[in-house]
Amino acid sequence: xxxxxxxxxxxxxxxxxxxxxxxxxxxxxxxxxxxxxxxxxxxxxxxxxxxxxxxxxxxxxxxxxxxxxxxxxxxxxxxxxxxxxxxxxxxxxxxxxxxxxxxxxxxxxxxxxxxxxxxxxxxxxxxxxxxxxxxxxxxxxxxxxxxxxxxxxxxxxxxxxxxxxxxxxxxxxxxxxxxxxxxxxxxxxxxxxxxxxxxxxxxxxxxxxxxxxxxxxxxxxxxxxxxxxxxxxxxxxxxxxxxxxxxxxxxxxxxxxxxxxxxxxxxxxxxxxxxxxxxxxxxxxxxxxxxxxxxxxxxxxxxxxxxxxxxxxxxxxxxxxxxxxxxxxxxxxxxxxxxxxxxxxxxxxxxxxxxx
Amino acid sequence: xxxxxxxxxxxxxxxxxxxxxxxxxxxxxxxxxxxxxxxxxxxxxxxxxxxxxxxxxxxxxxxxxxxxxxxxxxxxxxxxxxxxxxxxxxxxxxxxxxxxxxxxxxxxxxxxxxxxxxxxxxxxxxxxxxxxxxxxxxxxxxxxxxxxxxxxxxxxxxxxxxxxxxxxxxxxxxxxxxxxxxxxxxxxxxxxxxxxxxxxxxxxxxxxxxxxxxxxxxxxxxxxxxxxxxxxxxxxxxxxxxxxxxxxxxxxxxxxxxxxxxxxxxxxxxxxxxxxxxxxxxxxxxxxxxxxxxxxxxxxxxxxxxxxxxxxxxxxxxxxxxxxxxxxxxxxxxxxxxxxxxxxxxxxxxxxxxxx
Numbered sequence: 001x002x003x004x005x006x007x008x009x010x011x012x013x014x015x016x017x018x019x020x021x022x023x024x025x026x027x028x029x030x031x032x033x034x035x036x037x038x039x040x041x042x043x044x045x046x047x048x049x050x051x052x053x054x055x056x057x058x059x060x061x062x063x064x065x066x067x068x069x070x071x072x073x074x075x076x077x078x079x080x081x082x083x084x085x086x087x088x089x090x091x092x093x094x095x096x097x098x099x100x101x102x103x104x105x106x107x108x109x110x111x112x113x114x115x116x117x118x119x120x121x122x123x124x125x126x127x128x129x130x131x132x133x134x135x136x137x138x139x140x141x142x143x144x145x146x147x148x149x150x151x152x153x154x155x156x157x158x159x160x161x162x163x164x165x166x167x168x169x170x171x172x173x174x175x176x177x178x179x180x181x182x183x184x185x186x187x188x189x190x191x192x193x194x195x196x197x198x199x200x201x202x203x204x205x206x207x208x209x210x211x212x213x214x215x216x217x218x219x220x221x222x223x224x225x226x227x228x229x230x231x232x233x234x235x236x237x238x239x240x241x242x243x244x245x246x247x248x249x250x251x252x253x254x255x256x257x258x259x260x261x262x263x264x265x266x267x268x269x270x271x272x273x274x275x276x277x278x279x280x281x282x283x284x285x286x287x288x289x290x291x292x293x294x295x296x297x298x299x300x301x302x303x304x305x306x307x308x309x310x311x312x313x314x315x316x317x318x319x320x321x322x323x324x325x326x327x328x329x330x331x332x333x334x335x336x337x338x339x340x341x342x343x344x345x346x347x348x349x350x351x352x353x354x355x356x
Numbered sequence: 357x358x359x360x361x362x363x364x365x366x367x368x369x370x371x372x373x374x375x376x377x378x379x380x381x382x383x384x385x386x387x388x389x390x391x392x393x394x395x396x397x398x399x400x401x402x403x404x405x406x407x408x409x410x411x412x413x414x415x416x417x418x419x420x421x422x423x424x425x426x427x428x429x430x431x432x433x434x435x436x437x438x439x440x441x442x443x444x445x446x447x448x449x450x451x452x453x454x455x456x457x458x459x460x461x462x463x464x465x466x467x468x469x470x471x472x473x474x475x476x477x478x479x480x481x482x483x484x485x486x487x488x489x490x491x492x493x494x495x496x497x498x499x500x501x502x503x504x505x506x507x508x509x510x511x512x513x514x515x516x517x518x519x520x521x522x523x524x525x526x527x528x529x530x531x532x533x534x535x536x537x538x539x540x541x542x543x544x545x546x547x548x549x550x551x552x553x554x555x556x557x558x559x560x561x562x563x564x565x566x567x568x569x570x571x572x573x574x575x576x577x578x579x580x581x582x583x584x585x586x587x588x589x590x591x592x593x594x595x596x597x598x599x600x601x602x603x604x605x606x607x608x609x610x611x612x613x614x615x616x617x618x619x620x621x622x623x624x625x626x627x628x629x630x631x632x633x634x635x636x637x638x639x640x641x642x643x644x645x646x647x648x649x650x651x652x653x654x655x656x657x658x659x660x661x662x663x664x665x666x667x668x669x670x671x672x673x674x675x676x677x678x679x680x681x682x683x684x685x686x687x688x689x690x691x692x693x694x695x696x697x698x699x700x701x702x703x704x705x706x707x708x709x710x711x712x
Contacts, residue, residue, distance in 0.1 A: 150580045150584045152580070155584050156584065184705055222505055224505040225511075226506065227625065228622075231614065231619060232512065234617060234618045235501075235514065235612075235614040235616075235617060235619075253608065256598040260612075261611070261612075269586065349538070
């Protein structure tokens with residue numbers, strides 16, 4: 001049995017303790033400086049207030065101050081923070097990791113640097129490590145469609161572990177995989193991370209079909225909705241996502257998997273980001289939609305803002321033309337200028353690109 | 357402007373008259389021997405009883421007996437029958453087509469011959485033409501996610517025209533394409549047809565997640581549903597569909613388009629086939645689910661029955677192994693033996709296949 005140390009006691013960091021404990025591993029769950037209340041509740045009541053569940057027997061909740069002890073002998077160090085905490089995780093682990101350490105990152109997202117380079121979050125994490133150590137550890141990442149509420153309810157779930165090291169991925173799979181947490185693998189870390197990060201941006205566009213139907217007064221007299229329109233948007237998203245993955249050196253064929261179609265599908269069956277797109281499809285601006293939802297929709301918009309930085313750079317470098325990625329451009333325009341979403345229906349697919 | 361003769365006045369055959377008339381073409385809508393009542397209603401009341409809409413001004417409804425006149429000078433002959441009528445269409449057109457004629461088939465599906473060969477419906481149609489004529493006409497086909505109710509309501513829709521002849525596809529696009537009937541193109545007729553035909557089979561499996569949730573008593577105490585499970589099934593379907601397209605010589609990358617992901621997504625957002633899968637996910641057999649739905653679900657099951665004939669042949673030929681396509685096999689087993697659907701969760705993705 002292995003020792004797993006998780007840094008970050010949020011919902012997803014904690015949810016993976018279910019398969020880990022069911023698989024019989026030693027699990028140390030360490031809160032960040034923001035997780036003090038969570039750790040207290042976990043220690044005193046064995047209850048996670050975010051997940052609203054009793055945590056599995058045997059999980060050891062620890063405060064950040066106990067991190068050094070928690071890392072002793074760890075076979076896997078899991079980064080359980082969200083995308084905003086990746087730099088912090090890197091800096092926190094930098095003086096504490098050892099050659100041969102195995103890191104598994106649960107954070108999804110992309111980060112655009114000031115100079116217009118788009119990096120996956122495992123790359124960002126690695127960049128915080130000292131040069132000698134960076135090459136001496138393995139950093140793998142988790143992506144794919146897993147809601148923490150469902151995983152911690154032992155609903156059948158599947159995820160993708162990705163990284164450069166095939167043997168390391170198989171080792172990690174041996175630790176985490178079980179009947180309700182099925183671990184698929186990919187050596188295409190770039191593709192997996194890009195699909196995963198950008199699905200939210202495209203879900204805004206796909207959700208718009210529902211809002212357009214609402215704005216049109218709903219189904220017509222014979223109950224015709226806008227399924228055709230939704231299908232067009234889903235397909236256009238699939239094409240653009242594959243294009244971006246190819247541009248970044250990933251493998252577009254991964255779209256036919258958990259990281260691509262599986263994740264995009266389920267993001268489009270509900271949730272906050274889909275609802276944001278739905279509201280924007282009715283004609284609301286981003287800020288108006290946020291006001292209606294009365295909640296933070298930054299997760300969906302975050303990748304959009306990242307791509308808003310990157311597209312001009314790619315265009316200047318000649319990697320894309322001004323007519324490429326029209327759906328993403330429309331979504332970027334709506335959100336950055338806070339104007340109604342205007343999808344370019346006639347140009348969603350150029351004739352020269354439509355031949356598959 | 358072109359002259360378009362449509363043979364088959366069902367819902368889809370009639371729905372394409374909207375973009376055709378809006379684009380200014382001459383449209384002759386010829387009923388089959390089963391469409392007498394439809395043609396009468398179209399002639400006398402300008403009303404299509406299946407679509408429950410007034411047909412566009414200028415569409416000329418004709419009886420089958422007027423077919424010869426209707427074909428005179430036609431720039432495009434549209435086959436508007438469903439998959440069961442393709443042989444009939446082929447035999448009916450065989451003595452009437454001319455060298456250089458352009459046929460566009462709206463029928464979706466695959467046909468397994470008695471000797472275990474799987475053919476696309478355009479191939480079936482072609483097989484009914486005399487040898488000399490077969491090479492002298494072009495047969496293109498329409499696939500992709502378009503509901504006739506919505507197209508005839510001028511909802512923004514997109515479809516794929518596929519065929520071997522790129523120039524012919526561009527010519528057809530010039531006739532049919534407009535703002536609400538966007539025509540994408542593909543020279544991968546096999547891939548497009550296979551994705552299109554098999555999406556219904558896989559939708560049964562994906563829909564099962566909803567039924568499993570129902571059988572489990574619905575969302576749990578913190579509202580965890582089974583989105584994770586649905587995502588896994590969608591991804592497994594994507595993988596298997598791509599595998600089958602590759603086996604048949606098509607281009608699996610087409611999954612990231614209308615014919616693949618777009619069509620599968622929208623089929624999984626509702627409709628009869630999804631509901632069939634949902635009911636089977638609760639534990640009902642196929643015949644029990646049909647009894648609940650009180651309607652014919654053959655469309656979804658048809659492709660399943662075709663594949664039930666084909667898989668043993670492919671296996672005997674060594675084209676697939678006994679563990680390949682486990683999701684499809686489970687769906688076939690449930691429907692052909694009328695037993696509850698038993699999805700092979702642990703084997704949906706073999707380790708050797710999971711690396712993308």
